[in-house]
Amino acid sequence: MLLVTGVLLARASALVYPAADGGDGLQMAVQVGAYPGASQVARIDLHARTSTVAPCPPYYTATEINGTDVLYVAGSVQRVPAAAALTVLAWDTLVPAGGVFGVCNNQLYLSELPRRCRVGRSGVRHCRRHHCNVSFAESHRGTCIDGSARLALGTYEMTVACAVTTAFGRRSPAVTPGPPVLSVMRAALNVEYDDNSNTLRVWEQPTAVDTAVEYVMILFLTLALAAWLGWSASLNATQRHNDMEAAAVLWKRIADVGLFVADAVWLAASAKVYHVVTESAAIMPEAVDQLLGADTAAAYTVWYVGVACTAAAAVVYVVTVAMASTGRSLPKFVCAWVAPHVAVCRTGPSQLAALVTLRWLYEAVLLTAVHLCTPGGLGESFVEVVGAGVGLSLAAVTGRDATCLMGLCRANATRVAVFVSAAVVMFHVALFMVYPCVASQYEGDSTTVLLSAAVTAQVSAVSALYHRPPRAPLHAFGNPVAASGAVRPGRF
Incomplete structure (x- = not known):
């Protein structure tokens, strides 16, 4: 029962957000150790080979065995190596064998995205894990022409303003000069990777x-x-x-x-x-x-x-x-x-x-x-x-x-x-x-x-x-016509 409760709590807090240092990565809240465990901030790193968690103090966990500990993330419970470093989520955690993972509206899913996330203009890119470079940086990179840059991710294309813009209370940073790279986080796209078909799909969020x-x-x-x-x-x-x-x-x-x-x-x-x-x-x-x-x-x-x-x-x-x-x-x-x-x-x-x-x-x-x-x-x-x-x-x-x-x-x-x-x-x-x-x-x-x-x-x-009906309802629709024929039956 405690384990299930911990999974539900972890699922509710599995929100992702840009890295504090503006690097090419996402961060999210996870729990490590025996329930309720210790809350940690993990970095999603698609370039890493293995997931690791930072060791917890002994009074937080009784589940550390042979240098590994329990990790609760997005409704999933996994045992991963405990290293003296930052907690990192890599492909082995995000995409188990033959699995799928995605991010929708800053929510991490270790499964197919819900139907509400798979709507709007979309695009697809074929790539394999460990060889699928996806940018989660704070800003796009590209060459600006007349104040805008044309970017693409597979079959998905978009044109973005190069200058800093603010719309509907949201600030969009400027495009960084360099080779064209579309940032999934900057574009606020819903993204899903399917390890079975080796495809990465993105969808635009509603405006x-x-x-x-x-x-x-x-x-x-x-x-x-x-x-x-x-x-x-x-x-x-x-x-x-x-x-x-x-x-x-x-x-x-x-x-x-x-x-x-x-x-x-x-x-x-x-x-x-x-x-x-x-x-x-x-x-x-x-x-x-x-x-x-x-x-x-x-x-x-x-x-x-x-x-x-x-x-x-x-x-x-x-x-x-x-x-x-x-x-x-x-x-x-x-x-x-x-x-x-x-x-x-x-x-x-x-x-x-x-x-x-x-x-x-x-x-x-x-x-x-x-x-x-x-x-x-x-x-x-x-x-x-x-x-x-x-x-x-x-x-x-x-x-x-x-x-x-x-x-x-x-x-x-x-x-x-x-x-x-x-x-x-x-x-x-x-x-x-x-x-x-x-x-x-x-x-x-x-x-x-x-x-x-x-x-x-x-x-x-x-x-x-x-709201009880009247005690003695009068003639209502559906009754036979009265003997006198003076009143017609209702039809509603």
């Missing part, structure tokens, strides 16, 4: 402009949800008292702001499509990739965005029905399209059921968009906590509205549809929103998945019990 867009988007989504709270609270009171007159008032209010509601939900759905098209890291949680595998996680992402867009289309349809039923001016073909449901939703429980469905879908689309648009610059831990909080809020929304619809709907087919929809939302919340936060604190395995699912289900159940 700060994407972060600015995320801040604007999260502000809009927050305002759209905040403006919705008053109407949602009124709908809660309407459900509690089964007040159809109040439902008619809320129906008219939705018709009044229908264009805003439709625009907000489509913008949120478009944000999801944008994150998929741009291969954003936000839609690629590392924990989900490790749990499902990169290919399965990618397929799930496409499925998730498709469902979200379908939900957004359903919100627009209900809003259009509300606008048509209250006499709003709409094109004739739109009125003909929604005509089958206009008469059904003018009054009664069908109208209330349509309002509850609208609220559920609207809040689900916007809350999941908040999760994706949380700026990554705020820190990975912060994004994971926000994702878990937003996910549990969505679980509460699902428990509240699914329970209400179960009370309003009496047709078995409709109840099955509501149950399946709720199960899909709960699965997404547990896997895609809560699990990454839990997995960052505990080892990701089946127990962690069960814990995430249990927390999600409990929050949903508490919300469902708190």
